[in-house]
Amino acid sequence: MNITEKILAKGSGKTSVSPGEIVDSDVDMVMVHDLTGPLAVEAFKRIGVEKVWDNQKAVVILDHQVPAESVKAAELHKMMRQFAKEQGIRIYDVGKGGICHQVMPEKGHVLPGTVIVGADSHTCTYGAFGAFATGIGSTEAAAVLATGKIWLKVPSAVKVNVEGKFKKYTAPKDLILHVIGKLGAGGAIYKSVEFRGPTIRDMSIAGRMTLCNMTVEMGAKNGIVEPDETTRKFLEGRTTKMLPPFESLISDPDAAYEKTVNSDVTDLGSQVACPAQVDNVKPASELSNVPLDQAFIGSCTNGRIEDLRVAAEILKGKQVKDGVRTLVIPASQEVYRQALNEGLMEIFTDAGALVCGSTCGPCLGGHIGLLAPGETCVSTSNRNFIGRMGSTQANVYLASPATVAASAVTGHITDPNELEAHKA
Amino acid sequence: MKVTGKAVKFGDNIDTDVILPGKYLVLIDPNDLAKHAMEGLDPAFPEKAAQGVIVVGGKNFGCGSSREQAPIALKYAGVRCILAESFARIFFRNAINIGLPVIECKGISAAVDSGDEVAVDFEAGKVQNVTKGTSLQAPKLPPFIVEILADGGLIENLRKRLNKK
Numbered sequence: 001m002n003i004t005e006k007i008l009a010k011g012s013g014k015t016s017v018s019p020g021e022i023v024d025s026d027v028d029m030v031m032v033h034d035l036t037g038p039l040a041v042e043a044f045k046r047i048g049v050e051k052v053w054d055n056q057k058a059v060v061i062l063d064h065q066v067p068a069e070s071v072k073a074a075e076l077h078k079m080m081r082q083f084a085k086e087q088g089i090r091i092y093d094v095g096k097g098g099i100c101h102q103v104m105p106e107k108g109h110v111l112p113g114t115v116i117v118g119a120d121s122h123t124c125t126y127g128a129f130g131a132f133a134t135g136i137g138s139t140e141a142a143a144v145l146a147t148g149k150i151w152l153k154v155p156s157a158v159k160v161n162v163e164g165k166f167k168k169y170t171a172p173k174d175l176i177l178h179v180i181g182k183l184g185a186g187g188a189i190y191k192s193v194e195f196r197g198p199t200i201r202d203m204s205i206a207g208r209m210t211l212c213n214m215t216v217e218m219g220a221k222n223g224i225v226e227p228d229e230t231t232r233k234f235l236e237g238r239t240t241k242m243l244p245p246f247e248s249l250i251s252d253p254d255a256a257y258e259k260t261v262n263s264d265v266t267d268l269g270s271q272v273a274c275p276a277q278v279d280n281v282k283p284a285s286e287l288s289n290v291p292l293d294q295a296f297i298g299s300c301t302n303g304r305i306e307d308l309r310v311a312a313e314i315l316k317g318k319q320v321k322d323g324v325r326t327l328v329i330p331a332s333q334e335v336y337r338q339a340l341n342e343g344l345m346e347i348f349t350d351a352g353a354l355v356c357g358s359t360c361g362p363c364l365g366g367h368i369g370l371l372a373p374g375e376t377c378v379s380t381s382n383r384n385f386i387g388r389m390g391s392t393q394a395n396v397y398l399a400s401p402a403t404v405a406a407s408a409v410t411g412h413i414t415d416p417n418e419l420e421a422h423k424a
Numbered sequence: 425m426k427v428t429g430k431a432v433k434f435g436d437n438i439d440t441d442v443i444l445p446g447k448y449l450v451l452i453d454p455n456d457l458a459k460h461a462m463e464g465l466d467p468a469f470p471e472k473a474a475q476g477v478i479v480v481g482g483k484n485f486g487c488g489s490s491r492e493q494a495p496i497a498l499k500y501a502g503v504r505c506i507l508a509e510s511f512a513r514i515f516f517r518n519a520i521n522i523g524l525p526v527i528e529c530k531g532i533s534a535a536v537d538s539g540d541e542v543a544v545d546f547e548a549g550k551v552q553n554v555t556k557g558t559s560l561q562a563p564k565l566p567p568f569i570v571e572i573l574a575d576g577g578l579i580e581n582l583r584k585r586l587n588k589k
Contacts, residue, residue: 022566035449039492042452046579049586065450072450121490121514137492137518139578146582151568185437186484190513219484219512277437364446364489383488385441387464392445 002157002255003226004192006248007132011115019156019256027057028114030144033100034062035366036119036137038076041083043142052087053148059109060084060091061100064360069367098332098358101125101213101300105205106334108239112227113249117141117150121216122300122382128208129235130227130249135216155221156258157192158183162199164266169416171310172207173302173380173400175199176214177271179261181281189219191258194251199265200225205234206306213301214382217278226250270415272378273398276386284403287413294377295326295408296389297353297401299363302380303331305338307401312344314405314416315351321411326353327369329361353408365389371396378407425546425574427504427525428554429478433538434465436482440494440515443486449493457493458500473502478542481508482533486515495519505544507532507551507562520569523577527551529562546570 001009001016009017011025032040037060044052052058060080068074077094084091097103101122104110112130117123119141126133136150144150160179166172180187193215200208208225215223227246235243270284297303297311308330320326328348330336336358339345348355362369363381370390371377377389377396384396399407402416409419442464444457451457462469479498485508486494495518498506505525509532519526527544529551536542541554549564565573575581 036490036492038452043579047582047586070450076450076452119490121488123490135490135514137490137514137521139492139521140517143521143578143582146586185487186510186512189484189510217487219487221513364449365441366446366449383439383441385439385464385488387445388441392442392464 002251017154019154021154025115027144029116031059031118032141035064037080039138040141043139044145047146049146052145055088058089063099065366066094066359099300102331113244124216124223125209125213127212127222127224134222155192158188159257159260160195161262162197164264166265169402170268171400172210174271176211177281180218180279183218185279187218193220193223195225206304270403275395284415290413292324293375295404296379297404298329299381301382302401305335308339308344311401311405312347316347318409320352320408324408324411326408328353328355330358332358362389378404380404428543429476429504431480431536431540431542432477433480437484439488443494444497454496454500457497461497461501470501476502479503479506480536483509485511487512490514492518495524499524521578527562
């Protein structure tokens with residue numbers, strides 16, 4: 001079995017499972033946020049059970065419309081606070097957490113080998129820690145809150161083998177955009193995507209999270225990386241729970257994969273997903289004729305300290321171009337604090353960028369930095385669909401933090417490696 | 425379980441941001457959500473759907489966000505069923521969980537034009553284009569999914585199951 005099959009077998013109390021099989025799995029952790037939680041709470045109340053199955057295995061995170069941007073959002077937040085209090089569920093409120101997919105692992109709610117479901121499509125991010133994690137809807141989250149169980153079809157798997165060393169300003173984001181461009185927006189539909197190979201072993205947790213985060217953009221059920229010492233180091237001090245032996249979470253040599261994709265990142269350049277599909281991927285160097293109105297560095301895909309460091313490295317001592325409003329939004333309060341300690345906030349502020357408190361913000365067009373008709377934004381987030389960041393007549397280009405920072409400086413889409421060459 | 429209705433056809437990769445833009449996610453009332461169904465592609469959709477329609481999609485219908493408000497908006501706008509070449513998995517589950525039938529049906533895009541009268545039998549997996557006099561056989565839904573749909577959604581189904589215990 002591969003790692004995903006091993007986790008699902010354990011979760012459903014079986015010795016083995018195979019693709020296509022429908023299993024009833026125990027859930028180790030369920031997460032809802034401020035936009036999916038309220039519907040889940042309403043559905044939960046209709047089920048007719050008083051208490052959630054296990055209040056230690058549920059988490060509420062307010063991150064999408066925070067701080068409340070309208071009275072309606074404030075009402076939803078109030079409803080979630082009340083539910084969490086009634087049920088004794090851990091809630092990460094404004095100022096205490098940040099974006100759900102960053103907060104979950106930071107606060108020790110994501111452990112290797114566990115089955116995690118979240119009422120958000122980017123729940124697949126936690127595969128970076130060797131967990132089986134997938135997105136569900138609100139009604140399903142309510143059913144999980146009541147029963148602690150979920151039916152799942154065991155997915156067939158795609159193996160993405162990665163080797164080579166990244167060029168200076170090429171990053172995991174460029175790799176995942178490249179893979180999505182190759183496989184297509186529906187290229188891994190219902191499937192598990194397992195990242196393997198020496199490049200993945202050398203990759204930081206932040207990079208692995210970016211890869212797993214965007215597997216849903218090719219329709220995948222989950223993205224996953226086998227846990228290792230890098231995983232163990234990240235989790236140190238974040239959880240008091242016993243970790244499973246990592247040997248039990250290694251794919252067998254004879255594990256079955258429906259497809260294998262081999263990728264060498266040695267010559268990979270900066271990649272950009274053009275409007276209005278994530279698989280519409282082109283090299284950044286071919287897009288220098290795209291002028292910008294906004295640049296956004298943040299989101300559950302690329303709002304981590306590693307992302308802010310590279311953006312700051314590029315922006316240090318420079319000014320963002322007049323007419324390109326540049327937003328920097330750390331993925332969590334912890335990331336914010338770290339960026340402050342490292343002096344990154346000063347660099348961003350001096351460069352003329354606006355640093356906001358941790359939130360999903362413009363990524364989903366909820367609030368902060370929405371686009372007007374005819375405007376163009378380059379963003380480190382994960383979706384460029386029509387209307388995603390505001391007007392249906394706006395354009396969104398997706399890229400790495402380095403590409404977004406370089407583009408903010410020049411005012412048009414810019415390959416960060418070319419910005420450096422230009423300076424020299 | 426059978427439904428009939430006029431088809432409204434869309435292409436491949438119809439994402440949840442065009443089905444229901446993010447700015448409406450603060451709305452709770454399904455009828456308020458319905459007013460914005462498919463707003464990203466066709467703001468006149470709720471008017472067209474009001475009589476009761478069958479949506480026909482291409483590949484990867486409902487891709488993107490996990491927002492259940494997307495299938496809710498379609499259901500309350502008047503969509504009786506969605507047929508597509510393939511679905512994004514969260515959308516597929518969400519639709520079933522709120523009692524909106526969805527069937528994966530290969531060849532449906534070529535077999536149906538907007539405005540055709542379509543009849544669907546879920547248990548048999550049979551899709552008929554009444555206007556053109558043609559039919560397609562889709563894979564049957566597993567019995568437990570048909571049961572969830574027959575009960576009107578996952579919550580109703582769960583209530584029934586918990587009461588039996």
